[in-house]
Amino acid sequence: MNGRTAVVTGGSRGIGAAIALRLAEEGADVAITYAGNEQGAAEVVQRIEALGRRGYAVRADAGDAGEAAGAVEWAADTLGRLDVLVNNAGIGVLGPLDALTLADVDRVLxxxxxxxxxxxxxxxxxxxxxxxxxxxxxxxxxxVPGPGGTLYTMSKAALSGLNRALARELGGRGITANLVEPGPVDTDMNPADGPFAKAQSDMTALGRFGRPEEVAAMVAFLAGEQAAYVTGAEFSVDGGHAA
Incomplete structure (x- = not known):
């Protein structure tokens, strides 16, 4: 990916940080967005620069319409071009159906x-x-392994339709669109030694949590030249959660 540029939303920690660093390792200059973790974002930028690539961070709330688009535009201008977008930023609100508020619905969507x-x-x-x-x-x-996931699952299922439509919309221009669906992954938000970890691990065929780097490897493949004929596809990186 030498000479190419990438934007990773929600890149200050966890899966997003791993993706940003993997793309930099592959040769890309990378800009990340973050909502509140300024220190984490700065550390990721430093690690990108230590790899000999340009790194940038911009604060952006993906739930704000102007900031969601504006951050990508800013990054493209700062990098000088834009070759790869990784839509990683997201939130999870779980709970019983009757406990979810309109504010929860609006924010998650x-x-x-x-x-x-x-x-x-x-x-x-x-x-x-x-x-x-x-x-x-x-x-x-x-x-969906159990109750409490209606809102989060709805929001993530919507991405499947969006991905296929983007592939059709942009294929004539030689732009690909693909979807990666991680299973339980060891991050600060969902640690492999957390109170709900065993139940999640038991739902996978491999019986363990994934590592952020394992998700990043799939993203790097899809962002690279070898995946030029792959578009509109969905890839599970879930240890067999859906098997």
Whole structure:
């Protein structure tokens, strides 16, 4: 990916940080967005620069329509071009159906669906042939293991339709769009030694949590030249959660 540029939303920690670093290792200059973790974002930028690549961070709330699109536009201008967008920013609100509020619905859909659409729209306006859009979904869009996931699952399932439509919309320009659906992954938000970890591990065929780097490897493949004929596809990186 030497000479190519990428934007990773929600790149200050966890899966997003791993993706940003993997793309930098592959040779890309990378800009990340973050909502509140300024220190984490600065550390990721430093690690990108230590790899000999340009790194940038911009604060952006994916749930804010102007910031969701504006951050991508800013990154494209700062990087000088835009080759790869990774829609990683997202939030999870879980709970019984009757406990979810209208504010919960609006916020989750604003971040997980509208923000992804607007970022992709802004990126497509700046991308040329060979552009890549990779969106991070969830294993829960394929298998809902129990109650409490209605709102989150709805938001992640919407990305499947968006991904296929983007592939059709942008294929004539040589731009691909693909969806990666992680299973339980060891992050600060969902640690492999957390109180709900065993139940999640037991739902996978491999009996363990994934590592952020394992998700990043799939994203790097889809963002690279070898995946030029792959578009509109969905890839489970879930340890067999949906098997």
């Amino acid at each position: 604003a971040v997980n669906v509208r923000g992804v659409f607007l970022a992709a729209q802004a990126a497509a306006d700046r991308m040329g042939e060979g552009g890549r859009i990779v969106t991070i979904g969830s294993c829960m869009a394929r298998r």
